[in-house]
Amino acid sequence: MSLIQQLKARAADHKPVRVAIIGAGKFGSMYLSQVPRTPGIHLVAVIDLSPDRAKASLARVGWSEAQYSAKSLAEASKTGATFITDDAQAVIASDHIDMVIDSTGSPAAGVHHALLCCEYRKHIIMVNVEADVLAGPLLARRAAQAGIIYSMASGDQPALIAELVDWARTIGLEVVCAGKGTKYLPIYHQSTPETVWGHYGFSEEQVAGGDFNAQMFNSFLDGTKSALEMAAVANGCDLLPPSDGLLFPPCGVDDLPHILRPVSDGGILAQKGTVEVVSSIERDGRPVFRDLRWGVYAVFEAPSPYVMDCFAQYGLKTDSTGRYAAMYKPYHLIGLELGISVASIALRGEATGATGDWRGDVVATAKRALKAGETLDGEGGFTVYGKVIPAADSLRLGGLPIGLAHHMVLKRDMAAGQVVSWNDVDFDTSKQVVKVRREMEDMFRREWKL
Incomplete structure (x- = not known):
């Protein structure tokens, strides 16, 4: 049976999939808008540091007060x-x-x-790419040991890219490059929460009327979120990031197989099997023709002349050699699509993208010249942005992960564009998240004999 048929059967048997969501921000709100329309799913709980904010999110997406009136988990489970x-x-x-x-x-x-889910044996969908890139390879191992599923979130670009990569490999095609589109100019790496709305072109009225967080949106613009998402893809799809961060080449969908092929074949890739993000605007600000700003892609190579002929016969856009082609999805609907992950895990026992080996890491990089004594303010802030590099290189550099570059004080001056290392900051070794990250680093350092 299809997913929806299985969900309807669960609803008819009064055995819904029982879900809790933590965080009622933009992504959470999009899922909240859809879950009442999905048979066989019961959203038992919404957890947020501010219950009032959660109630406001529910009201904004169309819930009635009666729908979130339960006074306890037991009451919610009993009443629906x-x-x-x-x-x-x-x-x-x-x-x-x-x-x-x-x-x-x-x-x-x-x-x-995630660690609590391992302890109490609850499947977890990690929308939180920041946490996944920080410690996902370790958390995925812990989840497997606990017998639970640790999954990417369908609708978010990493999961959709993983789906394309899995499709290509399952039908016997070698994935040369995979990634997504975004709006990018080099100057965006210096963007701050004070400049972000101008770059996006949002009016004051638009910002005031929605659930917009300046630092969060800036993390998309300054390259950090792209770096995080590509690290997640690298870790979930056995791909590698570029050695010195993403290149963000301007590229439309018709040029994907031409640009995202190896240098030896006329493209920009140092090697096959990598991740990259393409920009929807040229470096001079002109729009790219048939851009992929909201979408995802995978470039793959024909393994034989026969398959090259098949590409041509069925109208697939290829590079000039006919060897390289691309498949893409032009849009993603983030939280609106999250129900696919819920259903896939509950009904098929399958993750929608699964973190594996540690291939990519995102290191804090100075946005400007920083002085000793300054406090880092994390992704999307005023001080650092995230650069994705191979995980082994991060270990050798002692790179400070962007996910921990919050409220840490610099011990020395940093030049603009310089990677921040653990040795450059003071940090609290007693924090759980620091312990987990350092444990993961030690684990892979031993495995790789670094």
Whole structure:
């Protein structure tokens, strides 16, 4: 049966998939708008540091107060209503929950919630790419040991890219490059929460009327979110990032197989099997023809002359040699698509993108010249942006992960564009998230004999 047929069967048997979501921000709100329309799913709990904010999100997406009137998890489970709380641990530990969605965006919170899910054996959908890139390869191993599924979130670009990569490899094609589109200019690496709306072209009225967070949106613009997402793809698809960060070449969908092929064949890639993000604008600001700003892609190579002929016969756009071609999805609907992950895990026992080996890492990089004594303010802030590099290189550099570059004080001056290392900052070794990250580094250092 299809997913929707299985969900309808669960609804008819009064055995819904019981879900809790942590974080009622933009991504969470998009899922909240859809879950009441999905048979066989019961959103038992919404967890947010501010229950009032969660209620406001529910109201904004069309929920009635009666739908979130439950006073406890037990009442929610019995009545079909939803319980709102700020106590994530109590919900994860509850017998009334099968699956947890972390959409907090906080690396420390995401790591903590994932470890709780391992302890209480609850499947987890990690919308929180910040936490996944910070410690996902270790968390995925812990989840496997606990017998639970640790999954990317369908609708978010890493999961959709992983789907394309899996499709290509499953039919016997070698993936040369995979990634997504975005709006990028080199100057964006210096963007701050004060300049972000001008770069996006949003009016004051638009910003005031929606759930817009300046630092979060700036993390997309300054390259950090792209770096995080490509590290997640690298780790989930056995691909490598470029050695010195993403190139962000301007590229439309028709040029994907021409530009994203190896240098030896006339493209820009140092090697096959990498990740890259393409820009929807040329370096002079002109729009790219048939851009992929909202979409994802995978470039693959024909393994034989016969397959090259098939590409041509069925109208596939290729490079000039006919060897390289691309498949793409022009849009992604982020939280609106999250129900695919919920259903896939509950009904098929399959993740929608699964973190594996540690291939890519995102290191904090100075946006401007920084002085000793300055406090780093993390992704999307005023001080650093995230650069994706191979994980082995990050280990050799002692790179400070962008997910931990919050509230750390610099011990020395940093030049603009310089990677920040653990040795450049003071940090609290007693924090759980720091311990987990350092444990992962030590684990791979031993495995790789570095």
